[in-house]
Amino acid sequence: MSDRYRRQSDNRDWLLKSRNPEDYQFVSQPVTVMPSTYSDGSYVVPHSHHRGQLLYAEEGVMRAATDGGIWLLPAKRALWIPAGVIHDQTMLGEVKARSLYIDPDIAQTLGCKCRVIEVSNLLKSLILALVDEPIEYSLEGRCSHIVALILDEISLSKSAPFEIPWPKDKRLIAVCEAIFQCPERSLTIEYWADQVSTSPRTLMRLFVRETGLNFRYWVQQVKLVEALARLEKGEALSLVANALGYTSPSAFTAMFRKALGESPREYLAQRKIA
Structure with missing residues (x-):
């Protein structure tokens, strides 16, 4: 343990309430949990961590981005971020976040790519149990069992389709940025090709x-992510469908059901009882 942690080890208030990610990176505990709260529109600038991170919004919706993609994190979803991956965070409403920082050696077993995972009710309860413990909790007893179950739940969790893969080609970046900024515009690939002279x-x-996606499906992913953000904020289904260029709420519902396996109303009902 570093001198810094020795000086702080008797200060339980600091251990429980630190909002500085650096205070969680170099402890001996295999998994630590940092609580954070953010106001609507808050932005966390690009950064990385020594440890792997599971970014989870207990309440609210956030969006995270890396050089390789953009991910939406609505209720019951979390983003796995491998150690060293540079990412940012944007709050789409008021957010109560929980960041799990996982020892780099263990993190390697959980995947080397970012992905959104389903957060089971058990995993949510385990995260909330560990967040109440000090950063440097006892490595024996109750916390060791909680940690073991957390790691099992993460490794067994299903991936969720909330990724927008991001390109590196300059021409395609220009097109993707324009679509992402205005997902309600339904423009053809011929139009976009003309805009970038190809x-x-x-x-x-x-x-x-x-x-890894064709044009139509990539645009659909952008619209799906935008729709989820709007629905989570309480916007009416008909308004969301109209804003994103769908001819009717039923057409939007059909797209939503095909992508997520449930209707928008079913999705929101599940979020409310989670």
Whole structure:
């Protein structure tokens, strides 16, 4: 233990309430949990951590981005971020966040790529139990069992389709940024190809090569993420459908159900009882 941690070890208030991620990185505990609260629109500048991070919003919705993609984190979802990956965070409303920092050696077993995971009711309860413990909790007894279960739940969790893969080609970046800023605009690939002085065929190939998705599906992912953010804020289904360019609420619902396996109303009902 460093001198800094020895000086603080008797200060339980500091251990429980620190909001500085650096205070969680170099302890001997395999998993630590930092609580944070943010106001609507708050932005956390790009940064990285020594440990792997599971970023979870207990309340509210946030968006995170890396060089490789953008992820939306609504209720019952968390983002796995491997150690050393640079990322930012944007709050889409008031957010109560819980960041799990996981020892780098253990983190390697949980995946080397960012992904959104489903947070089970058990995992949520375990996270909330550990957040009440000091940063340097006892490595024996109750906390050791909580940690073991947390790691099991993360490793067994299902991935959720809330990623917008981000390209590196400058032409495609220009197109993707424009679509992302105005997802309600339903413009053809021919239009976008003309904007970046290339052919539609070339642009279609770039989408698949750079993002792994075709143009139509990439645009759908952008609209889905925007729709989820709007719905979580309480915006009416009909207004969301209209704002994103769908001909009717039923057309929007059909897209939503195909992507997530449930209707918008079913999705929101599950969030309320979580």
